[in-house]
Structure formats: structure tokens, C-alpha cells
Amino acid sequence: MAVFDEVKPPFFIIGTERSGTNLLRLILNSHSNIAIPHPPHIMKNLFKLEPFYGDLSKDLNFMRLIRDVETIIRLHPYPWGIKIDKNEIFRQVRERNLINVFFAVYEQYLESTLKKRWGCKSTFMIYHVELIKRYYPSAKFIYMVRDGRDVAASARKTIFNRYNIYFIANLWKKEQEIGISWRNRLSKEEIFLVRYEDLLSKPAETVSSLCLFLDEPYQEDMLSFFDSAEAKKSGSLSEAWRNTSSPIIKDNYGKFNAQLSKNQVILFESIAGKELEHFSYALTKPVAFSTGKQLKRDRFKFTYLIEEIFLMVLVQLRHVFTDKNSFLRFKKFIFLQYLKISLALKWR
Secondary structure (H helix, E strand, O other), X not given: OOOOOOOOOOEEEEEOOOOOHHHHHHHHHOOOOEEOOOOOOHXXXXXXXXXXXXXXXXXXXXXXXXXXXHHXXXXXXXXXXXXXXXXXXXXXXXOOOHHHHHHHHHHHHHHHHOOOEEEEOOHHHHHOHHHHHHHOOOOEEEEXXXXXXXXXXXXOOOOOOOOOHHHHHHHHHHHHHHHHHHHHHOOOOOEEEEEHHHHHHOHHHHHHHHHHHHOOOOOHHHHHHHHOHHHHHHHHHOHHHHHHHOXXXXXXXXXXXXXXXXXXXXXXXXXXXXXXXXXXXXOOOOOOOOHHHHHHHHOOOXXXXXXXXHHHHHHHHHHHHHOOOHHHHHHHHHHHHHHHHHHHOOOO
């Protein structure tokens, strides 16, 4: 196994979608040493499909994998603006597997920016921490957390999470359990917790502490990220990213109180109350539910699935008309469905 030489290792922003990671990406990307592209979610899309490519020591199979990674990036609804050199990845990759292709892609992006260090904002890398550490033992992780009830209020209006409170709460709970586990296992030099609410209310202090963790000098103009071309690009592509091209909105939290019903809040808390309390988010009801009542409230109901499907269709349709990147998103979705079917049936 090849372990990477490390001067300043890459870092990974992990957590749950709709937790403020787009904002954090743009702040850190404004640093003169750091490059963080918008993530095409390579590992999320292809990790489970990797075994279907067959023996990657065979050139044809490995090049197919590289080609499909390149296609995912090319169809990414947030264009990277660079051309991935597939042949260079084929020649230079240190080990023939998906994670090393992923690393090579990010290294090519870094080269195009003339900066010194890359980061990854794919929150789904929370599922691959152990794999990352295998190749980058000194990799660092920024674990970003937002009040799960605000995540739910935000997620219901976007295409980046689940839609029904039951599913959102269970996903949030699961990913916080993973994050908490890694915080317990890794040292303070390896993982750093950022609460979205702290980033909003005390940005200079939070970003300064984060730079110290990353061993990078704090640069005051990082908080003027909204003036950058990258922020303007982000805000123009999707309704869900509109706020990323504006200054930090310091009171942009606690909105679940107005946007979720009382029953929705209680449902979320009954599922993920323990994790909310772990991160010091006050519950509207104490976690003094009896076991029987909590189990009854947590039980899946068919109506949750109906609402999930209805909201998904509604939100997806709205985004077709409001987002500039809808066509690319649709093309990428079709490509991924084709990829799953063709690999399973060994068409390729």
C-alpha cells in the first residue's frame, strides 16, 4: 500500500448536507494556500460500484473507472473549469483503486489553482474516514454540525437531502453517531468540530481557530469570501446556494421554530434528541419520553413515504425552473443510472 508523502496533508469537511459546509468551503477557499472545489461526490457515486469494474490491475478495467470518474466531474452541475487528464491519472496513480483516483483528481485541480493544499467538501466522506487515513495518515477532518432541526427545515426546500422529517432525522442521527465516534477515536490534532451557529455568531474567532488547526495563517480577507469569483459563481447557479454570495447572516439559525410544525419538531427530537443534546442544542421537550411513547413516535408510517415522494417531485420541479444547472444535474443523474445498470449487467 502506498502512503502519501505529506508536507501539509489534505483535509476533509465532513458531516451532513445542509449544515453550512458550502459557506465554510468558500471561506477556506479564499485562503491564499487552500483550494477546495465544489464536490462532485466521486466516492458517494462510485464507491459501491467499484467491485463491478472487475480486476483493476487490468488496464481496460482501470481506464473505464477513470473515464467514468472524469464523466461525473464533467457533468457536475457546478463546473470545475478544468479538463481532467485521464492518461496522467492512469500513469501516475499510486494504487489502482477508486480512492486513489479520487486523490489524483483533486491533485490535478490543485495544480490548476497554483495553490499549495487541497481540501474536500464532500460531507459523505464521513463514511470513508478510515480509508482516507490508510493513505493519508496525517489527513485532517473538519466535522461541521448544525442544529438538526434547522437542517430539516432547510432540506425540505432543496434537492440535497431527504424531505420528510422522519427520514431527515434518522439520517442526521446516523451521521452524527459516526461523527461523534470519530471525534472519540481521533486526536484534537486530527479532527476539529465547527458548529454552524458559532461560525455565524463569531466568524473571526471560529475561522481563526480553524486556521490554527489546519496550521495555516489566518487571513482577514477570508471573511470577505463573498467578493470572490467563486462565491459569485456559487450564488448564481442554484437557489439553494444563493446565500453563499452574500456576507454571513449572523442570525440565520433557529428558523425551525417558524418553519416546522410542533409535531415535526417533536418527531425529530424523539428520534435524534440524544445527538441534539450532545452538541448543546436545547430541546423543546426534555428527553423524558417514556420508552413506549418514544418507540411509538419513532415507528415508520407509510404517510412519511408518501410525503417524501410528493415533496421530492415538487422540489425537483421547482429547481428545474430556478436553477441554471438543472440540465447538467439531469444529465449526471441519467448517466449514473445508466452506469449502475450497465455495470450490473456487464454491458461495458
